[in-house]
Amino acid sequence: MNEHERRLNRLKNYDYSRNGLYFITICTKDRIPYLSDIIDVGDGVLDVPTIKLTDYGKILNDQIIEMNAIYKKSQIIKYVIMPDHVHMIIYLFDDDNVFVGTSRTPSPTNAVIPSMISTLKRFVNKKTGFNLWQRSFHDHIIRNEKEFFDICNYIDNNPINWVNDIYNQKYWR
Numbered sequence: 001m002n003e004h005e006r007r008l009n010r011l012k013n014y015d016y017s018r019n020g021l022y023f024i025t026i027c028t029k030d031r032i033p034y035l036s037d038i039i040d041v042g043d044g045v046l047d048v049p050t051i052k053l054t055d056y057g058k059i060l061n062d063q064i065i066e067m068n069a070i071y072k073k074s075q076i077i078k079y080v081i082m083p084d085h086v087h088m089i090i091y092l093f094d095d096d097n098v099f100v101g102t103s104r105t106p107s108p109t110n111a112v113i114p115s116m117i118s119t120l121k122r123f124v125n126k127k128t129g130f131n132l133w134q135r136s137f138h139d140h141i142i143r144n145e146k147e148f149f150d151i152c153n154y155i156d157n158n159p160i161n162w163v164n165d166i167y168n169q170k171y172w173r
Contacts, residue, residue, distance in 0.1 A: 021077075021142035022090045022113055023151045026121070027134040033083030034132055035060060038162050049163045057081050059127045063120055064088070070119075074112060080155045082162060087155050089142070090116065113139065 028034050035057035039050045053061060060081055068075050079088035092112055121133045142148050 019092050019094055021148055022092070023140040023142055024088050024090055024113070024117065025085055025138040026088075026117065027085040027137075028132055029134050031084045031134070035081050035086065036083050038083060038159050040163050049159045051081065051159055053081060056124075056128050056132060060086060060120075060124050063123050063127070066123075067116060067120055071112070071116060074116065078152055078155055080158050082158055087158060089148075089151060089155070 034054060036054055037052045039052055064076050064079060064086075073094065074090055074092045076088050077091045079086060090113060117137050125131050125133065140151075142151060
């Protein structure tokens with residue numbers, strides 16, 4: 001592959017406006033830890049790392065909360081703001097809050113998920129005064145209940161995994 005070719009990371013012919021659950025990861029540009037600090041609190045059994053949001057992380061957190069008010073047929077139901085990325089689960093639903101697929105024709109230009117992510121990035125950039133984000137985002141369509149609970153667990157444990165990852169120890173205090 002040519003080094004300048006970008007690999008498409010959206011599922012081909014999938015309508016990202018379909019009802020369902022989507023696991024999204026958005027990274028900061030050059031993976032710079034703009035968003036939070038992971039604070040190591042000790043070695044005890046009940047000790048867990050805590051996340052201290054930076055000013056940029058607080059802007060992102062406020063924008064996520066605002067997104068839930070803006071988008072009437074979707075909710076960001078779970079998220080964690082890490083130093084250089086954010087994980088979230090977005091729930092798209094129809095008027096009756098029913099979690100079912102739709103038979104609509106794929107319409108990638110009107111897709112809700114890319115539109116939400118673009119809006120989130122744009123508003124955060126506007127409030128921070130610079131481009132905070134890496135191009136695009138990673139998505140995973142959550143296909144069943146087990147995947148949903150596994151991803152929720154992954155999100156909950158991400159700060160612990162961050163602290164235990166020797167590569168990231170330069171970023172936590």
